[in-house]
Amino acid sequence: MTPSEVLPVHLTFDDGPDPEGTCRVLDALHEAEARATFFVVAPLARREPALISAVLDAGHQVELHCTEHVRHTDRTRKEIEADTEAALADLHALGVRPRLWRPPWGIVAPWTPEIARSYGLELALWTIDPHDWRGDSSGEMLAHIEPRIEPGAVVLLHDGLGPGALRTGCVETVALIPTLVDSIRARGFEPAPMAEAITARPKTERASA
Numbered sequence: 001m002t003p004s005e006v007l008p009v010h011l012t013f014d015d016g017p018d019p020e021g022t023c024r025v026l027d028a029l030h031e032a033e034a035r036a037t038f039f040v041v042a043p044l045a046r047r048e049p050a051l052i053s054a055v056l057d058a059g060h061q062v063e064l065h066c067t068e069h070v071r072h073t074d075r076t077r078k079e080i081e082a083d084t085e086a087a088l089a090d091l092h093a094l095g096v097r098p099r100l101w102r103p104p105w106g107i108v109a110p111w112t113p114e115i116a117r118s119y120g121l122e123l124a125l126w127t128i129d130p131h132d133w134r135g136d137s138s139g140e141m142l143a144h145i146e147p148r149i150e151p152g153a154v155v156l157l158h159d160g161l162g163p164g165a166l167r168t169g170c171v172e173t174v175a176l177i178p179t180l181v182d183s184i185r186a187r188g189f190e191p192a193p194m195a196e197a198i199t200a201r202p203k204t205e206r207a208s209a
Protein backbone atom coordinates (compact mmCIF):
# COMPACT_ATOMS: atom_id res chain seq x y z
CA MET A 1 0.00 0.00 0.00
CA THR A 2 1.16 3.54 -0.62
CA PRO A 3 1.26 5.83 2.44
CA SER A 4 -1.96 7.61 1.36
CA GLU A 5 -3.84 4.28 1.47
CA VAL A 6 -2.81 3.43 5.03
CA LEU A 7 -5.36 4.59 7.58
CA PRO A 8 -3.47 6.54 10.21
CA VAL A 9 -3.70 6.60 13.98
CA HIS A 10 -1.76 9.43 15.56
CA LEU A 11 0.42 9.10 18.63
CA THR A 12 1.15 12.54 20.05
CA PHE A 13 3.56 13.55 22.81
CA ASP A 14 3.25 16.84 24.71
CA ASP A 15 5.28 18.94 27.14
CA GLY A 16 8.79 18.08 25.91
CA PRO A 17 11.46 18.04 24.89
CA ASP A 18 12.74 16.44 28.07
CA PRO A 19 16.32 15.08 28.26
CA GLU A 20 15.17 11.79 29.75
CA GLY A 21 11.58 11.35 28.60
CA THR A 22 12.03 12.36 24.96
CA CYS A 23 15.07 10.11 24.53
CA ARG A 24 13.23 7.12 25.95
CA VAL A 25 10.13 7.78 23.85
CA LEU A 26 12.31 8.15 20.74
CA ASP A 27 14.03 4.84 21.49
CA ALA A 28 10.68 3.07 21.92
CA LEU A 29 9.30 4.56 18.69
CA HIS A 30 12.48 3.55 16.86
CA GLU A 31 12.19 -0.02 18.14
CA ALA A 32 8.56 -0.13 17.01
CA GLU A 33 9.39 1.59 13.68
CA ALA A 34 6.59 4.03 14.36
CA ARG A 35 6.37 7.76 13.74
CA ALA A 36 4.62 10.35 15.90
CA THR A 37 3.95 14.03 16.53
CA PHE A 38 5.58 16.05 19.33
CA PHE A 39 3.88 19.21 20.61
CA VAL A 40 6.77 21.05 22.20
CA VAL A 41 7.22 23.78 24.81
CA ALA A 42 9.31 26.38 22.97
CA PRO A 43 11.73 27.40 25.78
CA LEU A 44 12.50 23.71 26.40
CA ALA A 45 13.10 23.24 22.68
CA ARG A 46 15.48 26.22 22.72
CA ARG A 47 17.32 24.63 25.67
CA GLU A 48 17.52 21.19 23.97
CA PRO A 49 18.11 21.84 20.27
CA ALA A 50 19.83 18.46 19.82
CA LEU A 51 16.67 16.71 21.01
CA ILE A 52 14.58 18.59 18.46
CA SER A 53 17.05 17.54 15.76
CA ALA A 54 16.84 13.94 16.97
CA VAL A 55 13.04 14.02 16.78
CA LEU A 56 13.09 15.45 13.25
CA ASP A 57 15.90 13.17 12.04
CA ALA A 58 13.84 10.15 13.10
CA GLY A 59 11.01 11.28 10.82
CA HIS A 60 8.68 12.57 13.52
CA GLN A 61 6.81 15.87 13.42
CA VAL A 62 7.53 18.80 15.73
CA GLU A 63 4.56 21.07 16.34
CA LEU A 64 3.62 23.91 18.68
CA HIS A 65 2.40 23.54 22.26
CA CYS A 66 3.28 26.87 23.94
CA THR A 67 5.85 29.17 25.47
CA GLU A 68 4.22 29.28 28.92
CA HIS A 69 2.03 26.31 29.86
CA VAL A 70 -1.04 28.40 30.72
CA ARG A 71 -4.78 28.16 30.17
CA HIS A 72 -5.76 30.46 27.33
CA THR A 73 -8.89 31.33 29.28
CA ASP A 74 -6.73 32.66 32.14
CA ARG A 75 -4.89 35.12 29.89
CA THR A 76 -5.81 37.97 27.59
CA ARG A 77 -5.87 37.68 23.85
CA LYS A 78 -2.76 39.89 23.67
CA GLU A 79 -0.89 37.65 26.11
CA ILE A 80 -1.69 34.52 24.13
CA GLU A 81 -0.67 36.26 20.90
CA ALA A 82 2.64 37.23 22.49
CA ASP A 83 3.12 33.68 23.82
CA THR A 84 2.48 32.23 20.38
CA GLU A 85 4.68 34.73 18.57
CA ALA A 86 7.59 34.04 20.95
CA ALA A 87 7.13 30.27 20.61
CA LEU A 88 7.10 30.44 16.82
CA ALA A 89 10.23 32.62 16.80
CA ASP A 90 12.01 30.04 18.99
CA LEU A 91 10.92 27.16 16.79
CA HIS A 92 11.70 28.95 13.52
CA ALA A 93 15.23 29.56 14.86
CA LEU A 94 15.52 25.78 15.21
CA GLY A 95 14.34 25.25 11.64
CA VAL A 96 10.88 24.07 12.74
CA ARG A 97 7.83 25.50 10.93
CA PRO A 98 4.79 24.33 12.91
CA ARG A 99 1.48 23.87 11.16
CA LEU A 100 -0.38 22.46 14.16
CA TRP A 101 -1.04 23.99 17.55
CA ARG A 102 -2.20 22.18 20.65
CA PRO A 103 -2.96 24.73 23.39
CA PRO A 104 -2.09 23.63 26.94
CA TRP A 105 -4.68 21.15 28.31
CA GLY A 106 -6.54 21.59 25.01
CA ILE A 107 -8.22 24.64 26.53
CA VAL A 108 -9.35 27.01 23.81
CA ALA A 109 -10.38 30.61 24.55
CA PRO A 110 -12.82 32.47 22.27
CA TRP A 111 -9.88 34.14 20.51
CA THR A 112 -7.67 31.04 20.19
CA PRO A 113 -9.01 29.99 16.75
CA GLU A 114 -8.46 33.51 15.36
CA ILE A 115 -4.89 33.61 16.66
CA ALA A 116 -4.31 30.19 15.10
CA ARG A 117 -5.58 31.42 11.75
CA SER A 118 -3.45 34.57 11.87
CA TYR A 119 -0.31 32.44 12.29
CA GLY A 120 -1.35 29.82 9.75
CA LEU A 121 -1.81 27.18 12.44
CA GLU A 122 -4.48 24.53 12.71
CA LEU A 123 -5.71 23.60 16.19
CA ALA A 124 -4.98 19.98 16.99
CA LEU A 125 -6.60 18.36 20.02
CA TRP A 126 -7.04 14.61 20.61
CA THR A 127 -9.68 11.88 20.64
CA ILE A 128 -8.19 9.49 23.23
CA ASP A 129 -6.72 10.50 26.61
CA PRO A 130 -5.29 7.56 28.56
CA HIS A 131 -4.12 9.90 31.38
CA ASP A 132 -0.44 9.02 31.26
CA TRP A 133 0.32 12.18 33.26
CA ARG A 134 -1.50 10.52 36.18
CA GLY A 135 0.96 7.63 36.31
CA ASP A 136 -1.53 4.95 35.17
CA SER A 137 0.08 1.62 34.24
CA SER A 138 0.73 0.81 30.59
CA GLY A 139 -1.82 -2.02 30.85
CA GLU A 140 -4.53 0.29 32.17
CA MET A 141 -3.77 2.80 29.44
CA LEU A 142 -3.88 0.17 26.68
CA ALA A 143 -7.24 -1.07 28.01
CA HIS A 144 -8.55 2.50 27.85
CA ILE A 145 -7.21 3.16 24.34
CA GLU A 146 -7.98 -0.08 22.49
CA PRO A 147 -11.79 0.17 22.27
CA ARG A 148 -11.39 3.74 21.00
CA ILE A 149 -8.91 3.08 18.18
CA GLU A 150 -10.31 4.12 14.80
CA PRO A 151 -8.85 5.71 11.67
CA GLY A 152 -7.70 9.25 12.43
CA ALA A 153 -7.77 8.72 16.20
CA VAL A 154 -5.37 10.95 18.10
CA VAL A 155 -3.82 9.58 21.30
CA LEU A 156 -2.64 12.12 23.89
CA LEU A 157 0.61 11.14 25.60
CA HIS A 158 3.45 13.07 27.22
CA ASP A 159 7.23 12.84 26.84
CA GLY A 160 7.66 15.73 29.29
CA LEU A 161 6.36 16.52 32.76
CA GLY A 162 3.93 19.41 32.54
CA PRO A 163 2.31 21.30 35.39
CA GLY A 164 -0.01 19.01 37.36
CA ALA A 165 1.73 15.77 36.35
CA LEU A 166 1.30 13.17 39.08
CA ARG A 167 4.12 10.93 37.82
CA THR A 168 7.85 11.37 38.20
CA GLY A 169 8.87 9.96 34.81
CA CYS A 170 7.48 8.42 31.67
CA VAL A 171 8.25 4.73 32.32
CA GLU A 172 4.64 3.61 31.74
CA THR A 173 4.27 5.74 28.61
CA VAL A 174 7.45 4.20 27.19
CA ALA A 175 6.19 0.72 28.14
CA LEU A 176 2.89 1.44 26.39
CA ILE A 177 4.45 2.31 23.02
CA PRO A 178 5.31 -1.20 21.68
CA THR A 179 2.03 -2.80 22.77
CA LEU A 180 -0.02 0.13 21.47
CA VAL A 181 1.78 0.13 18.11
CA ASP A 182 1.16 -3.63 17.81
CA SER A 183 -2.49 -3.13 18.67
CA ILE A 184 -2.89 -0.34 16.08
CA ARG A 185 -1.27 -2.51 13.39
CA ALA A 186 -3.33 -5.55 14.34
CA ARG A 187 -6.38 -3.46 13.39
CA GLY A 188 -4.85 -2.64 10.00
CA PHE A 189 -3.89 0.94 10.84
CA GLU A 190 -0.49 2.61 11.02
CA PRO A 191 0.91 5.19 13.46
CA ALA A 192 1.65 8.37 11.49
CA PRO A 193 2.44 12.02 12.20
CA MET A 194 -0.63 14.28 12.21
CA ALA A 195 0.76 16.74 9.69
CA GLU A 196 0.78 14.01 7.04
CA ALA A 197 -2.96 13.65 7.50
CA ILE A 198 -3.34 17.34 6.68
CA THR A 199 -1.28 16.93 3.52
CA ALA A 200 -3.33 13.90 2.50
CA ARG A 201 -6.70 15.41 3.30
CA PRO A 202 -7.50 17.10 -0.06
CA LYS A 203 -6.90 13.76 -1.84
CA THR A 204 -9.23 12.00 0.59
CA GLU A 205 -11.94 14.61 0.00
CA ARG A 206 -11.64 14.26 -3.76
CA ALA A 207 -11.80 10.50 -3.48
CA SER A 208 -14.98 10.62 -1.44
CA ALA A 209 -16.68 13.39 -3.44
Ligand SMILES: [Zn+2]
Pocket residue numbers: 014015065069104105162
Ligand atom coordinates in the same frame (compact mmCIF):
# COMPACT_ATOMS: atom_id res chain seq x y z
ZN1 LIG B 1 0.85 20.29 28.00
